[in-house]
Amino acid sequence: MAEIIITEAFKKHYQKLPKNIQKVVDKKIKLIMEDPQHPSLKIHNIKPTRFYEFYVNMKYRGILLISDRDVFELIAIGIHDIIEKFAKKK
Numbered sequence: 001m002a003e004i005i006i007t008e009a010f011k012k013h014y015q016k017l018p019k020n021i022q023k024v025v026d027k028k029i030k031l032i033m034e035d036p037q038h039p040s041l042k043i044h045n046i047k048p049t050r051f052y053e054f055y056v057n058m059k060y061r062g063i064l065l066i067s068d069r070d071v072f073e074l075i076a077i078g079i080h081d082i083i084e085k086f087a088k089k090k
Helices: 008-016 019-034 082-087
Strands: 003-006 052-055 060-068 071-079
Touching (some): 003 019, 019 052
């Protein structure tokens, strides 16, 4: 089972989400822990950075770092536009 590290920034973003989206995020986090390769997560690199994104739904995305094969650090969560912010970081 994968280890999840939840950053303070992620927690702040999470608290601002609608309750129904928070429930979906909770399910996705559980899925990352159990099966990070699950197709519904669509985890992939945000090129050319060290960050990865995962799908919450068609509108919302999560940002994470993979520091080890089974360690996932959740960095941010929000609408799809959040990807643009992280695409500029290295």
